[in-house]
Structures are given as C-alpha cells and as structure tokens.
Amino acid sequence: MADILYTWGHNRPFNAYSNYMRKVFSERIQKLSIDAGFTCPNRDGKLSKQGCTFCSNDAFNPSYCRRYESITVQIEEGIKFHSWRYKNVDKYLAYFQPYSNTYASLDVLKARYEEALAHPKIVGLVIGTRPDCVDDEKLDYLAELNEKYHIVVEYGIESCYDATLKWINRGHTFAKTVKAIEETHKRGLETGGHLIFGFPCESRKDMLAEADILSSLPIDNLKFHQLQILDNTPMNEDYLYNKENYKFFSFDEYVEFIISFLERLNPDIIIERFASEVPPRYNIGQSWGSIRNEQIVQKIEQKMISMKTYQGRLYFPDKEKL
Ligand code: SF4
Helix, strand or coil: CCCCCCCCCCCCCCCEHHHHHHHHHCCCEEEEEECCCCCCCCCCCCCCCCCCCCCCHHHHCCCCCCCCCCHHHHHHHHHHHHHCCCCCCCEEEEEECCCCCCCCCHHHHHHHHHHHHCCCCEEEEEEEECHHHCCHHHHHHHHHHCCCCEEEEEEEEECCCHHHHHHCCCCCCHHHHHHHHHHHHHCCCEEEEEEEECCCCCCHHHHHHHHHHHHCCCCCEEEEEECCCECCCHHHHHHHHCHHHCCCCCHHHHHHHHHHHHHHCCCCCEEEECCCCCCHHHECCCCCCCCCHHHHHHHHHHHHHHCCCCCCCCCCCCHHHC
16 A cells, blocks of 8 residues: 655654654754753742642753753763764754743843854754743744744643643643743744643543644644653642542553544644653652653554544544534
8 A cells, every 4th residue: 555645744644743853954853951040930939839730840851951060061961962872963952941941031041042052063942931931022032043043932731721720730821821822933933832631630521622722723843741640749749648539541541542632633733742751760650661752652653554543634623614
C-alpha cells in the first residue's frame, strides 16, 4: 500500500514536531534547557507561595541546567551533555524552562535572552511561561527578536477548565490563557502550550472536549503530560490522604486516550510531546516503569497506523453550522 501523505506534509498519522522542525531548519536542532534564575508569581508570594499543586521544577530539570551558573556556561554544558548522543547536531534552541521565564522587567529579560542568543550555536529561544506573565511590551520585543531568530513562547495551559485551574492553585483563569495565546500568535510568534491529563476533577469526556476547545485557538503546537504525583508537592499531600480520588492512566489506557484526543484535534496543531516520565525518585504515584519518550511515540504511532486513524479524523470545525 502506498504511503498516505497527510495535510501536514508527511506520512505520519499525527502532525509531528520533529518533521516540522526539519522543514524549518533543514537539519536537526536540539533544545538546551536553561535555568535563567527566574521565579514565578505563584511561588514568590505575588499570587501565592504554594505554587501549582503538581509543580516540582527540580523533577524536570536536566543535570546540566543549574541556576547558579551563567547562561553561557549552561549552554556549553548542555552542548557537551547532548554531544555523545546527537553527534551531528550543530545548532540549538535555548529552552528557558523552569519557572516563569517572562516574569521580570523587560531589561532583565533582554539581558538574559540576549546572552543566550549571543552564543554562536544558538539559533533561537523557547520560552516557557505563564499566560499571566506576558504583556504587550514583552511580546512586541519577542516579535522583534523573531525577525532574526526562531522564537517560541510556550504557555502552561494545564487545563481548559477554571474549576481545575482553581483546584491546582494555578492563580489564573482559562480566559487569561486564551488572551495570551491570541496576543502571541497575532505577533507571528510560534505559540505553544502544555496540557496535563488525568486530574481527578476531570472526566474522560472533559479531557476529550479540551481537543475541541484548543482546536479553535490560534495555537501552533502542544505538549501533553500524564498526571504524575511528585515528591514534595502539595498534590502529594492531598494524594496521601485522598488516594481513592486519584485514578492514573495505565500506559495502554493513555495510548488509547491520546489517540482519541488526536482524532478530535485540529490537524494544523503540531504535537511536540505525548507524555513524559520524571525520574522514579520524584514519582510518588503510579509509574510506567521509566518508559522512554521514543517508546511512547512509537506505540501511539503504530497503534494509529493499525487503526487506520489520524489526527483530525473527527475534527469538524464547522460542525455547529451543519
Ligand atoms: S508550574 Fe510554573 S507557574 Fe506553577 S508554580 Fe510551578 S513554576 Fe510556577
């Protein structure tokens, strides 16, 4: 059987980030995580000191990403760290990952971003932040940088439901997320988002409906995570006393759920990540046994091919009009 070429221009059953990046850069680009020393309004007391109840920045930080080192040193360490595995990579995106990386004055942001961009191997930035930590001035500046570099703003969406956002002590509404995505996208900046599946206050139906909600937004790419309970987090406390409220996806259930989600999702949205497991020492709840990201992608992809399904198969943007 001849390969199917989907609307996203390659024959994989979902709109894969790796293919998109190859199209943009014509070579492999690696992301280097940077801890640029920012904090977050949900940690420094502006909104709260507790943080989002699931949050443990340490759990997702690679070992070379150390906030007491300069950004330049972290980039050099990151290049060394990745070089054994990705021998042919020569260009990198600086990924400002932990905490809220637009939560500072514009002068501070300029100094930190431009230190990264001054490195000869850095071709752009991926800036992880909260939707309530951007404004017109910051986005206009990023749009200027975007004329010369590849700039991505990645928002923690986590959920499309205000009740969930409240339950996880997020400190902003979904309307704030929508506004930030719109303002970012309209400036020509690549706009990404991060979503968590498995909060006990959301049903499968609620989670699948998020595909419809996100499909209607001008968002370019998405990352998904299965809910994990991390050590030393408020959610861990809640979990210890209310275990019966939590039901974790088994690996097979998650694969099946993600496929259903993708079927409903706008095929223009690029999928950057399906799931990820923190190191076992941080994970208090259910673990899939340190399964690697490539194995997760492979399993989802193979199953979609065997089911003859694909991203957007059940996406009908004009269904209200039918
Ligand atoms: S998840 Fe992000 S916004 Fe929430 S507490 Fe952690 S760093 Fe702050």
